[in-house]
């Protein structure tokens with residue numbers, strides 16, 4: 213079965229999908245994206261993802277490519293055409309096609325690409341069951357990480373360094389020595405007193421949708437939550453650590469820079485929150 217992509221008004225074979233060479237996404241990374249999880253054929257937390265998409269666009273003074281209802285329809289139609297039941301839908305909006313020049317073009321229309329793919333469920337299940345390792349490294353990104361920009365060069369360099377070090381994820385550390393987040397995940401610890409700790413929202417991190425729902429789930433489970441920055445040192449001596457993202461929800465972290473966290477096995481709070489997520493995430 214061939215995959216299908218939506219590209220600027222057309223559903224095309226994924227292998228043959230293409231965009232113009234002067235699309236500003238291609239030339240300047242002048243665009244934003246969203247990744248929404250799919251469970252049982254339904255979109256997870258779609259409302260929150262689409263709100264964040266609109267916020268990212270507003271912050272960059274870009275327009276929605278179409279009304280929200282039409283975009284929602286395309287997300288579902290792309291899932292349907294790809295027979296995705298458990299997986300994710302990817303949606304990218306750029307400032308459009310125009311002769312290469314830095315200022316915003318006057319007449320360009322935003323470009324929209326939507327793709328869908330299945331999850332590698334076995335890989336995620338293994339990561340959840342065994343936990344993963346992270347390594348820390350300097351955060352070299354720009355100052356507006358709250359915008360879900362397609363400009364991901366520092367993120368991919370960090371992820372590649374992590375993989376070359378045999379780790380699953382990179383935890384990025386700011387100039388003051390505090391963890392911001394992972395290269396494609398938010399970062400969490402459970403401190404000595406059993407409090408759930410994660411960095412507060414602001415321009416230093418992506419405002420993860422999974423992060424948002426985990427905070428709700430934790431509060432309703434009676435877990436004390438503290439939104440504050442933490443250092444790699446504190447994380448290494450924490451009871452637990454984990455990462456969050458729409459693709460896998462929560463993955464326990466068992467080692468940081470080679471040092472065991474707790475007893476180097478997935479933490480109870482992480483697993484409990486993963487389970488509770490199902491009751492809080494909205495499926496539509």
Ligand SMILES: Cc1ncc(COP(=O)(O)O)c(C=O)c1O
Nearest residue numbers: 396397398418420421422457458
């Ligand atoms: C840098 C970064 N932080 C955090 C996340 C997690 O965000 P979400 O929970 O919305 O998937 C992502 C996901 O792509 C990311 O790229």
